[in-house]
Amino acid sequence: MLILNMLKRNSLLIALILVMILFEIAIRLKTGGAVSLFSPQNFTNIIYQNSYVIILAVGMLFLIIGCGNIDLSVGSVVALIGAVAGVLMVVMPENETAFFSNPTMNMYFAIAVCLLLGILIGAWHGFWIAYIRIPSFIVTLAGMLLFRGLALIVLDGITISPFSREYLDLFTSFIPANRANAFDTTMVVTGFIVVVYVFGILFDRLNKIKKGYEVDPMYAFLFKHIIILAAVIASSVLLGKNKGIPVILILILAIVIIYAFIANKTVIGRRIYALGGNEKAAKLSGVNTNRLLFLSYVNMGLLAAVAALVCVARFNSASPMAGTGYELDAIGACFIGGASAYGGVGTVGGAVIGAVFMGVLNNGMSILGVDANWQKAVKGLVLLAAVVVDVMSKKRVQN
Amino acid sequence: MTEQNILLKMKNITKTFGKVTALRDVNLEVKQGEVHALVGENGAGKSTLMNVLSGIYPYGSYDGDIIFDNETCKFSKIHDSEDKGIVIIHQELALVPYLSIAENMFLGNERTSSLSKGVLDWPRTFQRAKELLELVGLDEDPHTLIKDIGVGKQQLVEIAKAISKNCRLLILDEPTASLNESDSQKLLELIDKFRSEGMTSIIISHKLNEISYIANSITVIRDGSTIETLDNSNHDVSEDRIIAGMVGRALTDRFPKRNPDHKISSEVLLEVKDWTVYHPLNLNRKVNDNVSIKLHKGEVVGFAGLMGAGRTEFAKSLFGHSYGAKISGKVIINGKEVVLNTVTDAIKNGLAYVTEDRKGDGLVLENPISTNMTLANLEAVSSRLVIDKDLELVKSKELKQDLNVKCASVLQNVGNLSGGNQQKVLLAKWIFALPDVLILDEPTRGIDVGAKYEIYCLINKLVEAGKAVLMISSELPEVLGMSDRIYVMNEGKIVAEMPRKDASQESIMGAILRSSDKKPTMEQ
Numbered sequence: 048m049l050i051l052n053m054l055k056r057n058s059l060l061i062a063l064i065l066v067m068i069l070f071e072i073a074i075r076l077k078t079g080g081a082v083s084l085f086s087p088q089n090f091t092n093i094i095y096q097n098s099y100v101i102i103l104a105v106g107m108l109f110l111i112i113g114c115g116n117i118d119l120s121v122g123s124v125v126a127l128i129g130a131v132a133g134v135l136m137v138v139m140p141e142n143e144t145a146f147f148s149n150p151t152m153n154m155y156f157a158i159a160v161c162l163l164l165g166i167l168i169g170a171w172h173g174f175w176i177a178y179i180r181i182p183s184f185i186v187t188l189a190g191m192l193l194f195r196g197l198a199l200i201v202l203d204g205i206t207i208s209p210f211s212r213e214y215l216d217l218f219t220s221f222i223p224a225n226r227a228n229a230f231d232t233t234m235v236v237t238g239f240i241v242v243v244y245v246f247g248i249l250f251d252r253l254n255k256i257k258k259g260y261e262v263d264p265m266y267a268f269l270f271k272h273i274i275i276l277a278a279v280i281a282s283s284v285l286l287g288k289n290k291g292i293p294v295i296l297i298l299i300l301a302i303v304i305i306y307a308f309i310a311n312k313t314v315i316g317r318r319i320y321a322l323g324g325n326e327k328a329a330k331l332s333g334v335n336t337n338r339l340l341f342l343s344y345v346n347m348g349l350l351a352a353v354a355a356l357v358c359v360a361r362f363n364s365a366s367p368m369a370g371t372g373y374e375l376d377a378i379g380a381c382f383i384g385g386a387s388a389y390g391g392v393g394t395v396g397g398a399v400i401g402a403v404f405m406g407v408l409n410n411g412m413s414i415l416g417v418d419a420n421w422q423k424a425v426k427g428l429v430l431l432a433a434v435v436v437d438v439m440s441k442k443r444v445q446n
Numbered sequence: 447m448t449e450q451n452i453l454l455k456m457k458n459i460t461k462t463f464g465k466v467t468a469l470r471d472v473n474l475e476v477k478q479g480e481v482h483a484l485v486g487e488n489g490a491g492k493s494t495l496m497n498v499l500s501g502i503y504p505y506g507s508y509d510g511d512i513i514f515d516n517e518t519c520k521f522s523k524i525h526d527s528e529d530k531g532i533v534i535i536h537q538e539l540a541l542v543p544y545l546s547i548a549e550n551m552f553l554g555n556e557r558t559s560s561l562s563k564g565v566l567d568w569p570r571t572f573q574r575a576k577e578l579l580e581l582v583g584l585d586e587d588p589h590t591l592i593k594d595i596g597v598g599k600q601q602l603v604e605i606a607k608a609i610s611k612n613c614r615l616l617i618l619d620e621p622t623a624s625l626n627e628s629d630s631q632k633l634l635e636l637i638d639k640f641r642s643e644g645m646t647s648i649i650i651s652h653k654l655n656e657i658s659y660i661a662n663s664i665t666v667i668r669d670g671s672t673i674e675t676l677d678n679s680n681h682d683v684s685e686d687r688i689i690a691g692m693v694g695r696a697l698t699d700r701f702p703k704r705n706p707d708h709k710i711s712s713e714v715l716l717e718v719k720d721w722t723v724y725h726p727l728n729l730n731r732k733v734n735d736n737v738s739i740k741l742h743k744g745e746v747v748g749f750a751g752l753m754g755a756g757r758t759e760f761a762k763s764l765f766g767h768s769y770g771a772k773i774s775g776k777v778i779i780n781g782k783e784v785v786l787n788t789v790t791d792a793i794k795n796g797l798a799y800v801t802e803d804r805k806g807d808g809l810v811l812e813n814p815i816s817t818n819m820t821l822a823n824l825e826a827v828s829s830r831l832v833i834d835k836d837l838e839l840v841k842s843k844e845l846k847q848d849l850n851v852k853c854a855s856v857l858q859n860v861g862n863l864s865g866g867n868q869q870k871v872l873l874a875k876w877i878f879a880l881p882d883v884l885i886l887d888e889p890t891r892g893i894d895v896g897a898k899y900e901i902y903c904l905i906n907k908l909v910e911a912g913k914a915v916l917m918i919s920s921e922l923p924e925v926l927g928m929s930d931r932i933y934v935m936n937e938g939k940i941v942a943e944m945p946r947k948d949a950s951q952e953s954i955m956g957a958i959l960r961s962s963d964k965k966p967t968m969e970q
Contacts, residue, residue, distance in 0.1 A: 260839070320817070325809065335790075
């Protein structure tokens, strides 16, 4: 019964697995077993291709939970911050006008400037939306045009490249750097993670029992964690067989874990849910709603900056048209992941699964050689279908 | 009983939702030209029955027959019942705020040009609207936007709209729930006038005094079944008689007795001096004018007044300046003067405000019971800004037990609970914030008799534990039944203060009327 409930609650995850299996079968049939969705190479690819969507979706999710707001400008912000990164790290050192003669120092300086710029852009949006109460749709639509324009101005309409090897390594390298040790190192790291995880959950369970709190029955506890561990180990085997653990995966995991913790376990997270669920009630319960809304936008700006840094590294170029449509990918990921357009409902895990879902669709269809235009159409239908299923299932619960 | 014709007969109506039976063999007979009251606790099935009647639940989704005007009816949608002349006015008014009175009146039933059905005939619309407004005694220009008139007048617009549909049976669901005493009175008189002109109506209400005043017959529903139909043609059925039918036992005392050993201390917990508040949009209008009150430890103080007297505004402005502008005055808590600029300040100083609008301002309906209960005092279940969810669960289960919240689990969404249980969750939330002074704004609005009693018991428990309660209520029997002392507010001013023993409905209403007479009315 408990396991059934667990499956029901994770219906999206199950849908994702089903879609993966379907693609796998289709791909194998089409290529006669030569290509696989789960090949080590392709698995790494999926992680790379979706890194920026996951980062943006996490930021977007907090806006959606916090009041059903969205930020239409993130694609343009990614372009602008990428452009600034390009100027600071590519153009200026070439003209010997860099702030620091040491290229490593210059790189860190540029990253700091970019993150700060993201925060400022977030604060710009947050100020108008939270304190002046301009509708977020309008403010961020204006931002979408404004920052795209600025990106074009900064780059003078051209794409600049290449970035230094050092910078690229920061986001696109693997652990270990030496490919020969990839499998062994990955396994050692995985073993370490598994041990820490097992100790962590056991400690938590014992602690709860000691304090007299309720715990899941043993079989449900085992079922849940064995599945999680199996997924972790299987993924790391695939990664190990390729080039090892991508640095970007560590960055994404860190972001996801930190923000999931904020959403689930902290006072500020709880207050964001309350703000989105009923702003007036939150206010009368002592929540500083304006500041919370403002901070959510600042956070979105910061994460957009991180996504921009990842993007320029991945493409090894800063382009004024970078990031086009990213905002829609991020928003779509959140809604597929079960967030409510009215605010107050949504999870970080859901948004991540939503992002991966879209990523797998892209990747699977590309391998199958589906026409790019058709890919767009399919993605649109999937987005609608996901939300329809969500709304319908909620209705059934109510009746 | 036999000389009058039966207009509506609902026979053996049974309606189930999945495994839950909402109505079981309900019978209802409404005579031509009477006002028939339908009473019962929340969740007894009144609204379900009316939804069956109006076709919201279509024919086939229930068992039993509806016979209207000697004709068996099979309504499959609301339009079908409206065609027969059955019009229902819901508790939550279905008016569009930014359309005019006339446009609202003919929404879905537009007056159109003789040439084309798709083109509006504005002159005829406004002419007809004017006639209908006269009929219901509403002196407003039909061009006025709905948002610009009060709830009482909006209710009249709804009735005018109903009449425009050639209404033969008017169903009013809690028509006076959001009206003040004088607007309620006007509305009841209007219903009475229509009755004398031959209109039949069904009225659903929790206000039993109004029922015994207006109704000719009273049908009591309990747990989805008809219990009895009382003949009230002489208006002699007592409120206690109706309550006995509703709860299935005689409720010997509607207001629980306090522990006889309980003493009100002379210690003043909260004192407010010269509190003056201006309207947030209209900075020239005073909403509270030099209000001064005192609350003693262990005391329930009633705050009586008409709706719109400024009591909620007083409470909200006091509670961390949640309302109003240019607020001035002194607040003294436990002998110390404090400044409460934010809600957080107010909570820290031991104040709690339990709102009158539990759905709009009080609860996060999409969130579980447990997180609603802890929202105002998350510090108590967290350390260094990290919430201990297990502790939260334990605490919320304790509160659920203490307040007797009826729910399957504290992880259930608050939105799925009944009004009474939602109110208990809201109270639990503020009790968990450990206040010294609780301001309860209409704590029993829209909840049934049983839940009211439990809330009264809880208020007694709170003051017995040494807290002070300021109870804002528009129901005078409740103010008189629960308070140790009563303030009366009118037009933003305290116009009377009386100990319980000197207070009566007459003295309170008298104080309000006398203060209004002294000067021309401020509004409009």
